Amino acid sequence: MEIRKNLVDANKYGTKCPYTMNPEYITVHNTYNDAPAENEIAYMVRNNNQVSFHIAVDDKEAIQGLPLERNAWACGDDNGAGNRKSISVEICYSLSGGERYYKAEDNATIVVAQLMKRYGIPINKVRTHQSWSGKYCPHRMLDEGRWNYFIERVRNVYNGGGHSDEPTIVPPSSNETGAAYIEGNRVNLRNGAGSAYGVIRQLNKGEAYQVWGQKDGWLNLGGEQWVYNDPSYIRFEKEGNTNSSSVAGKRVESKVNGLNFRNRPSWSSADVVGTVDAGYGFTIDEKVMVDGSPQYKVHNSKGQTFYITASETYVWVK
Incomplete structure (x- = not known):
């Protein structure tokens, strides 16, 4: 995705971005208003406040306001790594939400993946x-x-596709994948594998999450998001441990638009024969493992057999 530039004048570097940096992190923000990216950047580069960010993304474009090798005052951690070693990306239209916001969020996934590749993050x-x-x-x-x-x-964008359903790499610090089903309320989700780390938010009964690994009894829910694996309020099902017969006859539905299904058990794009949108799906015959990751063997109302990802990131079972 093209990132259009409207850079702050160099004579404002002392206020907006006084330090050079080699980016090590990317930080995601919501603007908490309904202005487009062009307005967000124009206001930021025009004023003299010691508040700044690198890129704003809306439903149509991404605009850069600071050099990416200079810091921004966006993360509220003074001279910590958030402000001094992180590229800050603002996602627009978050106040009211709706389709504009979700499209902006989609565009932000592309921008973040591009930045990851550019800087090896x-x-x-x-x-x-x-x-x-x-x-x-x-x-x-x-x-x-x-x-x-x-x-x-x-x-998935980083690995080469939008709503790709190909298996993804487990974080190096972790080693077990599966699904976590929240069976209690106000369960702390933390930004590290330990009770000393900060609480991001609280999870509640009925929620379910993909688990990308486990470390010292803590489950990784993606990025720096961890929850303690306490069976009194979490049911953790390791990948491959689900009884195939327990899902036979149930319905699997997509959570996203454009989810691939295939005519054989594989992850190859050559075997994709169609897509389903959110809320649509198939009847499950069985759960199978394909190259170490799960798929559902399914059939449609005409009795045709297909294969679709079993990742809870993309599908529900009802």
């Missing part, structure tokens, strides 16, 4: 504003419990 260093200073930002993503989903979309 790993997915576990894509962080929320909240993780640096405790500010409840990106507010809409946190309100709607979709940070984990955003991280997965970034990962």
Whole structure:
């Protein structure tokens, strides 16, 4: 995605971006208003406030306001790594939300993936504003419990596709994948694998999340999001441990638009024969493992057999 430049004048570097940096992180923000990216950047570069950010993304474009090798005052952690070593990306239209916001969020996944590739930044260093200073930002993503989903979309764009359903790499610090089902209320989600780390938000009964690994009894829910694996309020099902017969006859539905299904058990794009949109799906015959990752063997109303991802990031079972 092209990132259009409207850079702050160099004579304002002392206020807006006084320090050079080699970016090590990417921080995601919501603007908490309904202005487009052009207005966000224009206001930031025009005023003399010691508040700044690198890129604003809306439903149509991405605009850069600061040099990416200079710091921004966006993360609220003074001279910490958020302000001094992080590229800050603002997602527009978050106040009212709706289709404009979700399209802006989609565009942000592309921008973040591009920045990761350009600077060699790993997915576990894509962080929320909240993780640096405790500010409840990106507010809409946190309100709607979709940070984990955003991280997965970034990962998939990075790996070469939009709503790709190909298996993804487990963070190096972790080693077990699966699904976490929240069976209690006010369960703390933290920004590190330990009770000393800050609380990002609280999870509640009925929620379910993809698990990308486990470390010292803590489950990784994507990026720097961790929850303690306590069976009194979490049911953790390791990948491949689900009894195939327990899902036979149930319906699997897509959570996203444009989810691939295939005519054979594979992850190859050559075997894709169609897509389903959110709310549509198939009847499950069985759960199968394909190259170490799960798929559902399914059939439609005409009895035709297909294969679709079993990742809870992309599908529900009802």
